[in-house]
Amino acid sequence: MAVLTRDTAEVHEPEFAALGAILPDGLAVRHGHARRLPDGTRVVETLYALLGGPKHAEAGLAMDLLLEEFTASNRTVSARLVEGIQSASRRIASENRRSLAHDRFRLDLAIVVLRGLEAMFSLAGGAHAYVLRGGQLFEVGAGDAGPPLGDDDPPIPIFIRAHIEPDDILFLSTGNLLDHADADRIAAWFAGGVKKGARWLAAAIGNQVGVAVFEPGGAPEESRGRQLAIPVADTLRAIPIDGMMSGAAVALVRGVAPVVRLFVPTGSEPHELAQRTRGEDPRPEPVQLSRRLSGGGWRRYFVGAAAVVAVLIVLGVTLPAMFSKDRGEAAYVSAMTEAERAYRASIASTDQGFARTRLREAEFAVVRALDIRKDDPAAVKLQESIKTEIQKLDRVVRVGGIQQVIDLAATGARDPSGLVVEAGTTAYVLDQSPWGVRKIALEPNKPPEPQIVAVRGTQTDETPVGDPLAIAWLYPMDARSRLGVMLLDRDRNLFYQPANKPLVELAVRGASAWQSVQAIRGYVGNLYVLDPKANQVWRYLPNWSGYDTEMKGMLEGAQIGDARDFTIDGNIYILTESGKIWKFVEGVGTEFDLRALDKPLNKPTAIVTGATARGIYVADPNNQRIVVFDKEGRFQRQLVSESFHGLTALAVDEALGKFWFIAGKKLYWAPLPK
Secondary structure (H helix, E strand, C coil): CCCCCCCCCCCCCCCCCCCCCCCCCCEEEEEEEEEECCCCCEEEEEEEEEEECCCHHHHHHHHHHHHHHHCCCCCCHHHHHHHHHHHHHHHHHHHHHCCCHHHCCCEEEEEEEEECCEEEEEEEECCEEEEEECCEEEEECCCCECCCECCCCCCCCEEEEEECCCCCEEEEECCCHHHCCCHHHHHHHHHHHHHCCCCEEEEEECCEEEEEEECCCCCCHHHCHHHCCCCCCCCCCCCCHHHCCCHHHHHHHCCCCCCCCCCCCCCCCCCCCCCCEECCCCCCCCECCCCCCCCCCHHHHHHHHHHHHHHHHHHCCHHHHHHHHHHHHHHHHHHHHHHHHHHHHHHHCCCHHHHHHHHHHHHHHHHHHHHHCCCCHHHHHHHHHHHHHHHHHHCEEECCCCEEEEEHHHHCCCCEEEEEEECCCEEEEEECCCCEEEEEECCCCCCCCCEEEECCCCCCCCCCCCCEEEEEEECCCCCCCCCEEEEEECCCCEEEEECCCCCEEEEECCHHHCCCCCEEEEECCEEEEEEHHHCEEEEECCECCEECCCCEECCCCCCCCCEEEEEECCCEEEEECCCCEEEEECCEEEECCCCCCCCCCCCCCEEECCCCCCEEEEEEHHHCEEEEEECCCCEEEEEECHHHCCEEEEEEECCCCEEEEEECCEEEEEECCC
16 A cells, blocks of 8 residues: 655646655555455456545545455445445544534545456546546546535445556546646646656646556555555655656656647547446446547548558658658657747746746757757757746855854754844744753854753743743834743743843733644734644734733634744745745735745745845755745745755844854854845
């Protein structure tokens, strides 16, 4: 069994996502099971399932019930799968009835069972199944597949039986791919993968996700969970794609999507692909797949083509050579035309994401042209122009002048993950280990020896400090407001240290009601608490004792369960571990469009801005960069340096033209590039 979880942002057509990075909290499963038929024949059934939905845990629950039914004995395939789908639906509906309205969820399911050359499809909800045969795409069970799992009434799933040829490609999807591309183009993408040796491919087009199996029952050994080096229950952040596919196919799934032109004959009306029955399987005779999404008349076309080939052979060697030359010339012209069209579309667009997609298409097309005419001046010139435009879009700025302030590990810090910088003169560093919170002088004439602000057991005017959890700088509302560093411990006690004064405790009403605490922030005297489990940011107004006031949820309908950090400038910006950035204005959230990035955010760690700042700064340590956006979410530039590897905390002061960061347990500062 292989479990794949999404680790990147959305993938937009016509790009393809890498394996292990595309399913939105869903599951892709492969499960083999040996069985004896009533006549004593031993067969091996291989179940491929794609279950898409908003909650990973519930998707796993549904899949467990499906597998339990699938392995049951003395029942037909359809009886096992249909009952499995209905059992899963009943269980999820039961969970929904016990949940609040906003916590309800629905799941879509596509299943195929392979037994030799016989395929048995079962679909529920918005699921779809496709077969690619001979360069043409067929849709299985076209039409509405019934209600998604999780509705009150168990669905009656479609059940289809069909023959599968050895070279067929099976494709399962949680949505209709034809809403995003025509049949010929989808067929071309997957045919390109087959020609380059791919056997197993996970792909995304638009927001539709799916898993394709090249050769029935031929998924690679690496996808079997029991043979992986880590337990199946763990999240697979990366499966070794290079071990599964050739280099060209790896480029396909990593984002270089070839646009292959198929010359598919047309002429006859499309007709139904396969028989459909609902409920119990009457075991009809398996049916051959019929032409569904591409035109008919292929036999006549093939016979005619064969006759033409025969004539050419009779004519001898000269004509085939001329034909080959002409065909090569036509392919070159086609590739250059496609590259130039995509290039012009990119430079004419103001949409950064659209421009990058078109440049990738142009780049791939011009490489095809150079394969036909090596070192062709026109193709080389166009390739250089494409590279120049890509570099402009990348907006890479290498950061120089980075200087180390102090090696925090040498002072006993284990995992420094919080940083506040005040006026460019003082840094406060949080380490959730016993090292606690310490103050470090940043001025050149002062030694940067850490001074203890608070550790576990530090005495205050009331409650001793527990294990430090989060820190923030309290920006004042007016001249009478508090100004200084705030500290929250794991017991949810809040402490405050005015400049050069002892630590005091601040009252916080209802802290026990928080479902979780990921970070805290101060803004115009208010306290804000990021609570990912509640999908909320809580706001407290100040009073004389601290924040003994009613807490108010600032977000409406948010889904931020994997929120990693947040920042405030009057609006609220939230960064998730999966690489999304949300902006909330008066409670309403909009997601940043990250297609303009040359590569997605990979487990980002911090997001920073301020009321007077022009930019939003996001720490992306796995890509060794800090990505800068404007306040509307438009990509501005990326600051890169090898020193950013392992970056855990960030502070930026645009007015001073400096930024500070913690990476590799060391505190650095650097000038902010202009």
